[in-house]
Amino acid sequence: MSWITPPSAARAATTWLSTGLGVVGLGAAGALATRRGGDGAAGGLTGVEIALTASWAVVTVTARLSRRPRFAWIAAVVCLLQAAALGASELGPLAVAGWVWALFAMPDGRVAGSARRVFVGATAAAALVCSALAAAAGQLSRPAFAALVGVGALGVSARSILDSGRGRARGRASAQWAQAGALIALAIDGVLGASHLLLDLPVDLAPPALAGWVALPLAVAVGTHRRGAHLAPKALVESMVAAGLAVFVAAVYLVVVIGLGRSPTGAERDVLLLSLVAAFLSAALTVPVRARLADAAGRAVAGSEPSPQRLLSTFGTRMTRAVPMDELLLQLAELLRATLGPAGAEIWTGSGGTLARAVSVPDRPDARLRLGEAERTVVARARTGGNAWLSMWVPALLDDEPGVGGPGVGGSAAGAPGRGEVRVAPVTHLGELLGLLVVRRPPGAAPYTAEQDRVLVELARQVGLALHNVSLDTALQASLAELRERNAELTASRVRIVAAADASRRRLERDLHDGAQQHLVGLSVKLGLASQIAAADPAAVGGLIEDLRTDVRAATAALRELAHGIYPPLLRDQGLASALRAAAGRSPLDCLVEVDAGRYPSDLEAAVYFCCLEAMQNAGKHAGAEATLTVTVTEDDGTLAFSVIDDGVGFDPSATAGHGFENMRDRVGAFGGTVEVRSAPGAGTSVLGTLPVKESQ
Numbered sequence: 034m035s036w037i038t039p040p041s042a043a044r045a046a047t048t049w050l051s052t053g054l055g056v057v058g059l060g061a062a063g064a065l066a067t068r069r070g071g072d073g074a075a076g077g078l079t080g081v082e083i084a085l086t087a088s089w090a091v092v093t094v095t096a097r098l099s100r101r102p103r104f105a106w107i108a109a110v111v112c113l114l115q116a117a118a119l120g121a122s123e124l125g126p127l128a129v130a131g132w133v134w135a136l137f138a139m140p141d142g143r144v145a146g147s148a149r150r151v152f153v154g155a156t157a158a159a160a161l162v163c164s165a166l167a168a169a170a171g172q173l174s175r176p177a178f179a180a181l182v183g184v185g186a187l188g189v190s191a192r193s194i195l196d197s198g199r200g201r202a203r204g205r206a207s208a209q210w211a212q213a214g215a216l217i218a219l220a221i222d223g224v225l226g227a228s229h230l231l232l233d234l235p236v237d238l239a240p241p242a243l244a245g246w247v248a249l250p251l252a253v254a255v256g257t258h259r260r261g262a263h264l265a266p267k268a269l270v271e272s273m274v275a276a277g278l279a280v281f282v283a284a285v286y287l288v289v290v291i292g293l294g295r296s297p298t299g300a301e302r303d304v305l306l307l308s309l310v311a312a313f314l315s316a317a318l319t320v321p322v323r324a325r326l327a328d329a330a331g332r333a334v335a336g337s338e339p340s341p342q343r344l345l346s347t348f349g350t351r352m353t354r355a356v357p358m359d360e361l362l363l364q365l366a367e368l369l370r371a372t373l374g375p376a377g378a379e380i381w382t383g384s385g386g387t388l389a390r391a392v393s394v395p396d397r398p399d400a401r402l403r404l405g406e407a408e409r410t411v412v413a414r415a416r417t418g419g420n421a422w423l424s425m426w427v428p429a430l431l432d433d434e435p436g437v438g439g440p441g442v443g444g445s446a447a448g449a450p451g452r453g454e455v456r457v458a459p460v461t462h463l464g465e466l467l468g469l470l471v472v473r474r475p476p477g478a479a480p481y482t483a484e485q486d487r488v489l490v491e492l493a494r495q496v497g498l499a500l501h502n503v504s505l506d507t508a509l510q511a512s513l514a515e516l517r518e519r520n521a522e523l524t525a526s527r528v529r530i531v532a533a534a535d536a537s538r539r540r541l542e543r544d545l546h547d548g549a550q551q552h553l554v555g556l557s558v559k560l561g562l563a564s565q566i567a568a569a570d571p572a573a574v575g576g577l578i579e580d581l582r583t584d585v586r587a588a589t590a591a592l593r594e595l596a597h598g599i600y601p602p603l604l605r606d607q608g609l610a611s612a613l614r615a616a617a618g619r620s621p622l623d624c625l626v627e628v629d630a631g632r633y634p635s636d637l638e639a640a641v642y643f644c645c646l647e648a649m650q651n652a653g654k655h656a657g658a659e660a661t662l663t664v665t666v667t668e669d670d671g672t673l674a675f676s677v678i679d680d681g682v683g684f685d686p687s688a689t690a691g692h693g694f695e696n697m698r699d700r701v702g703a704f705g706g707t708v709e710v711r712s713a714p715g716a717g718t719s720v721l722g723t724l725p726v727k728e729s730q
Contacts, residue, residue: 086115088250095254103142123167130160140207206265207256213272214252220276221245227283278316374472382468413466458493462501624662648677648720656681680717
């Protein structure tokens with residue numbers, strides 16, 4: 034199958050072929066224009082049509098460079114139709130239909146949606162009918178062709194506005210570029226129409242009106258390119274502003290000059306033309322010039338001090354970036370000093386009424402501030418506070434030179450000579466005091482205004498939200514660390530459970546082989562011997578049968594003991610009290626059992642029973658022959674608690690970690706419970722466990 038063209042090669046061939054078709058269309062347009070000639074109007078329209086053909090050739094090349102072969106094909110077809118319309122004007126409607134097809138297929142060359150496909154198909158059908166009628170009449174007039182192009186592009190622009198908020202971001206960007214181009218074209222036509230009515234310029238309106246629509250395919254070319262997507266919203270906004278201002282100025286001139294006066298004549302036209310140009314330039318430059326003049330005036334009034342409102346917007350912008358909290362607070366302190374606190378700015382953070390100086394500009398030593406319950410409540414509810422308020426509730430902040438251990442606790446009077454004005458805004462979130470913003474002004478400086486207080490309060494609100502988010506992030510990280518630790522414990526527990534299950538199966542197999550199986554094999558041998566003796570000496574069979582009865586009892590006892598290790602029947606039938614007392618009867622130590630609990634699910638009872646049994650067996654092995662045991666099981670407030678306590682020799686739990694304790698923790702941990710082992714050499718051993726009953730039932 035090597036003769037099949039690879040997909041990548043096929044894509045390259047199609048895209049280059051589509052580009053070639055666009056170039057052929059452009060060349061055909063030039064050749065037809067050379068052959069055509071004609072009067073000035075026709076020549077002007079011919080030049081415009083060549084420009085339109087060239088613009089679609091640009092779209093073809095751009096689509097090729099952007100690796101959009103489908104759309105490159107469509108643009109090439111439109112370019113050929115546009116060139117064909119140069120030689121036969123009756124093909125103009127087909128060129129308009131090609132425009133509609135291309136604009137609806139942006140940017141990938143696919144017309145998405147049944148409604149859009151119907152619209153494109155209807156446009157093509159109408160174009161065929163118009164072309165047929167024009168061919169029957171002999172030709173299509175150039176003004177009619179310009180009107181067709183304008184109406185078709187206007188319809189596409191309206192349709193793209195309806196679709197601009199739908200689909201993927203790439204499709205929205207392409208639609209926005211198409212809208213921008215259509216708006217510019219409409220604005221050009223509107224201004225040309227007003228100029229024609231006011232000044233009879235241009236004399237022939239069709240060529241320049243049609244030339245304005247070159248903006249649409251050029252905008253399509255930019256919208257097709259991948260790098261133009263991020264500029265699409267700005268381009269649409271700017272085109273809307275420019276087109277709106279241009280049409281507005283033209284409409285005002287039409288109403289004032291023609292509607293309220295008369296059409297200009299002679300030298301009046303030159304003056305009107307210049308005034309019209311001045312009006313357009315004034316409208317275009319009004320917004321940027323006004324913004325810069327307002328900024329300069331604000332700086333002149335406020336001196337070198339930046340605007341507090343700009344401080345608010347600047348800090349809001351920085352909060353949206355991934356800036357560490359320490360760096361963010363330092364930047365805020367620097368901004369506060371540059372705008373609101375020339376004598377210094379500080380940011381205090383903390384919780385529970387204990388605050389620490391986190392950042393200060395200029396730099397000051399670390400300090401702590403402790404607020405009582407009443408002070409904390411008042412400060413958290415305040416909007417801002419000045420010197421008098423601080424002397425009442427936080428006098429320590431009025432001390433200009435804090436001590437090493439923290440700010441002074443007395444401070445001088447609020448209105449003491451030489452003391453500048455201090456402003457404090459509490460940093461809160463949901464009523465909780467998280468910090469303070471403190472700004473200071475030198476003596477004799479202007480007092481704080483209401484606008485500056487508002488900015489300081491808004492900054493404190495934003496800082497409170499940021500500190501709250503940091504605390505949430507810290508809590509989340511702690512929770513994730515705890516979850517990871519619990520997950521590691523759970524994984525290790527599951528591994529131990531699987532290993533314990535495998536060991537239990539091997540032990541069961543060994544016990545069956547070495548215990549009950551041996552008894553049964555012995556019975557089989559003795560039964561064979563009994564049959565031989567019965568044939569030779571029937572009188573001797575009686576003693577052998579008695580031996581067989583003894584062996585059967587031994588096999589039964591072995592199987593019962595094995596069953597006790599798997600799941601005691603007594604536990605299933607009568608519960609924990611009876612099963613633990615039976616286990617205590619088999620213990621080598623004196624054992625007291627106290628059970629004050631009812632019946633529970635079998636798996637829960639088994640967990641408690643085997644934990645107690647494991648602890649009793651450990652005590653029997655290691656506590657000493659003189660030790661005594663106390664086993665207790667109680668239920669209180671939805672929690673089942675058990676304990677196995679001996680007064681034996683004890684041990685050091687940190688130096689001894691047996692598998693038995695791990696098995697107990699795994700059994701109880703499966704129900705969300707805990708097991709604790711307390712022991713010391715010479716002080717006995719206590720095994721304590723708890724299990725939630727309500728969750729397990």
